[in-house]
Amino acid sequence: MAAPFDLNDDGVVVIIGTGAGGGVLANELAQKGVSVVALEAGGRYLPDDYVNDEWESFGQLAWVDPRTTSGDWRVAKDFSGLPAWIVKAVGGTTTHWAGASLRFQDHEWKAKTTYGDVQGANLLDWPIDAAEMAPWYDKAEEKLGVTRTGDRPGLPGNNNYLVFEKGAKALGYKEVHTGRMAIMSSDDGERIKCQQTGFCFQGCKWGAKWSAAYTDIPAGEATGNLEVRENAHVARILHNEEGKVTGVEYFDKDGNLQMQKARIVCVAGNSFESPRLLLNSASSMFPDGLANSSGQVGRNYMRHMTGSVYATFDKPVRMWRGTTMAGIIQDEAKHDPSRGFVGGYELETLSLGIPFMAAFLDPGAWGREFTSALDAYENMAGMWIVGEDMPQETNRVTLNHDVKDQWGLPVANVHFDDHPNDIAMRNHAYKQGIAVYEAVGATRVFPTPPYPSTHNLGTNRMSENPRDGVVNRWGQTHDIANLFISDGSQFTTGAAENPTLTIVALAIRQADHIAREMSAGNI
Amino acid sequence: MTNSNSPRGLTRRQLLSRSAAAGAGFVVGVGFVAAPNAAWAKEMVALKPETFATLVQMARDIYPHDRIADENYVIAVKGYDTTEAAPAIEAGIASLDAAARGQGFASYIDTGWERDRVDILRGMEDSAFFQQIRGGLVTGLYNQKAVWPIFGYEGASYEQGGYIDRGFNDINWL
Numbered sequence: 001m002a003a004p005f006d007l008n009d010d011g012v013v014v015i016i017g018t019g020a021g022g023g024v025l026a027n028e029l030a031q032k033g034v035s036v037v038a039l040e041a042g043g044r045y046l047p048d049d050y051v052n053d054e055w056e057s058f059g060q061l062a063w064v065d066p067r068t069t070s071g072d073w074r075v076a077k078d079f080s081g082l083p084a085w086i087v088k089a090v091g092g093t094t095t096h097w098a099g100a101s102l103r104f105q106d107h108e109w110k111a112k113t114t115y116g117d118v119q120g121a122n123l124l125d126w127p128i129d130a131a132e133m134a135p136w137y138d139k140a141e142e143k144l145g146v147t148r149t150g151d152r153p154g155l156p157g158n159n160n161y162l163v164f165e166k167g168a169k170a171l172g173y174k175e176v177h178t179g180r181m182a183i184m185s186s187d188d189g190e191r192i193k194c195q196q197t198g199f200c201f202q203g204c205k206w207g208a209k210w211s212a213a214y215t216d217i218p219a220g221e222a223t224g225n226l227e228v229r230e231n232a233h234v235a236r237i238l239h240n241e242e243g244k245v246t247g248v249e250y251f252d253k254d255g256n257l258q259m260q261k262a263r264i265v266c267v268a269g270n271s272f273e274s275p276r277l278l279l280n281s282a283s284s285m286f287p288d289g290l291a292n293s294s295g296q297v298g299r300n301y302m303r304h305m306t307g308s309v310y311a312t313f314d315k316p317v318r319m320w321r322g323t324t325m326a327g328i329i330q331d332e333a334k335h336d337p338s339r340g341f342v343g344g345y346e347l348e349t350l351s352l353g354i355p356f357m358a359a360f361l362d363p364g365a366w367g368r369e370f371t372s373a374l375d376a377y378e379n380m381a382g383m384w385i386v387g388e389d390m391p392q393e394t395n396r397v398t399l400n401h402d403v404k405d406q407w408g409l410p411v412a413n414v415h416f417d418d419h420p421n422d423i424a425m426r427n428h429a430y431k432q433g434i435a436v437y438e439a440v441g442a443t444r445v446f447p448t449p450p451y452p453s454t455h456n457l458g459t460n461r462m463s464e465n466p467r468d469g470v471v472n473r474w475g476q477t478h479d480i481a482n483l484f485i486s487d488g489s490q491f492t493t494g495a496a497e498n499p500t501l502t503i504v505a506l507a508i509r510q511a512d513h514i515a516r517e518m519s520a521g522n523i
Numbered sequence: 524m525t526n527s528n529s530p531r532g533l534t535r536r537q538l539l540s541r542s543a544a545a546g547a548g549f550v551v552g553v554g555f556v557a558a559p560n561a562a563w564a565k566e567m568v569a570l571k572p573e574t575f576a577t578l579v580q581m582a583r584d585i586y587p588h589d590r591i592a593d594e595n596y597v598i599a600v601k602g603y604d605t606t607e608a609a610p611a612i613e614a615g616i617a618s619l620d621a622a623a624r625g626q627g628f629a630s631y632i633d634t635g636w637e638r639d640r641v642d643i644l645r646g647m648e649d650s651a652f653f654q655q656i657r658g659g660l661v662t663g664l665y666n667q668k669a670v671w672p673i674f675g676y677e678g679a680s681y682e683q684g685g686y687i688d689r690g691f692n693d694i695n696w697l
Contacts, residue, residue: 052679055666158686159694166697197685205681315696320676322691354676358665366585366648366657367641374665375588378675440697 003227005037010261012037013514014248015268016234016277019092020503021487022268023212024143026228027220028511034518035225037260038217039232039250041269042088045095046214050203054355057202061095063088067272068400071416074449078363083414085452086270090230091213093270093454094500095203098325099182099210100348101146102497103137106130107335108343108388111493114335115342120419121390122300126492127464127473133505140505144182144210145189154178155185155194158322160349163313163381167436168329168347175330179348182210182500183323191215196322198351232258235409237265237281237290237483245290245483251407264514264523268486268507271301271456275397275489276412278460278470291460291477296470298398300391300461301414302494303453305422307385308350309433310361311442312376319351319381332432333496341424344496345387347433352382360451373446381437385429386455388496390419397459455499460489474513475506482523486510563594565601569609574616577632578603578656581619584640585657586664590673599663600656615652622646 069076220226231253463469466478556572
């Protein structure tokens, strides 16, 4: 049967969410002839719709449904109702991401073995490793068209990168380049090459950056095996007396509750919505929520150790021109406990426009110390810090029964406390980032606190032993054979690298597994 | 300076003449407020003119940019001049003036030095009123396209073909 599919068609795979995980999984399964219904909470926006305007774009794309926060992280104070900066639209956060596409380092698959016992951290080794993932990374890099992989050249460096590179080399850093980016660097591929427009975060109007919205999703739809239902917010996953999932209830675009039957359900709603959905699907058989016999659903929330360093100079930089994330220093990504922490971090250039700089440079600040920094905006350069943070059981997504969303469903509360290792790493990164800019003559530096999280990981983590996590090596829940997790929430640990490439590689691999198991009649 | 808020065809000349007639104060006629130098003017809906003038000064003191005209601060806070919002604003400005008098000044707006006004603001920066005004300014002021060129920010670039041929790597001082 070809798409669109009937609500009572119990042969379909239902995928919840269409981002880096769900969008790729949907296409990969459709290419293999599997019937897929993808339910997307947001609407569909394509390059013609994107706007080169930070707040207008935020209003168009961002997930702003209510959420609550707690914990000692500064986001809970500065942006208490907005713990994440992610997208609610077909293609998910692949519309917003900057495009950095880095493989995990080999040792990062084995964080517990490599780092040993870290007090307060709930470290675990992934049940998979670098050798197993290598061929899937190859496929992911090919799909995304990642620069500096295959025969694809790097992107040219913009002004922000040139400042960053000169400072990095003055400090003796060696692994400094314009990154491995899912942004076309030549006209040889299917997408147009980067036109150095800026506004990567607002959706690439050229389609030069990879986004599932205009690559995998339409490719899947073209097979006739994929139906994407937009503005479909899933409320609950249903199961039968045998404990197998049988379908999902969702609110359609008109607010009516619908029920779609399913042979398999794959959850890919990002690391707040995925555990929230499992918890909101509690039943008499599963009173603590689906797939939660371990009690780990919602726990071990990771957001990467982040922060930014901005600096002003006596002459113009105009950092906003060109690729938003235009370069990287990788020398600090290694694991070197002599620095006072385990794991490592990347330094990546970043730029914000004036509207977002005013909101994020030093949230809550006012007066001339703050405004004189903005007065020097034209002379400013910037970088983002992204490093491995420690999983902690108490950093978790729970249901807040006191606050309901527009559908009357309890919202996610996101609790996060920085681990001492996160703080030590951030302080080291601030020091190094500042040194980079001072080496080029910075007149003033700004160690900027973390933004609302874009890298949300770990709340349904992968584990060898069902006691330690929610899903197995395939992203299949330990408890329910036909229920899968397909997004970054399955990350056992976060590694230092931007997560999208790994989410995509895992989704390609999961599609292969699901199709094989379906053919064998195992699920 | 042109003023997009200048209501009912009132010309700058009329404004100046009315201002002169009313003396050197902020208040021009009934329910009409203008800066002493007549750089901006706004007809009031719900707020007392004195209150609005003080609010504009407070906005500038929170996010002072000497190259941004009053007009842009007016635009940033004019949304508070509604029947719904006015009572809280009147109360907030009253407490601001009370704090100024506590420091020996006649009112907030009659406090001559910015450093003295900032001291007054520091004393109330945890209040809901201060945070409402400050938080609103983050978008109300900095998301005005008219102020972007003052910071050198160029805004949208797609329509001009990006910067690939327009200086994405034109830095010349490294």
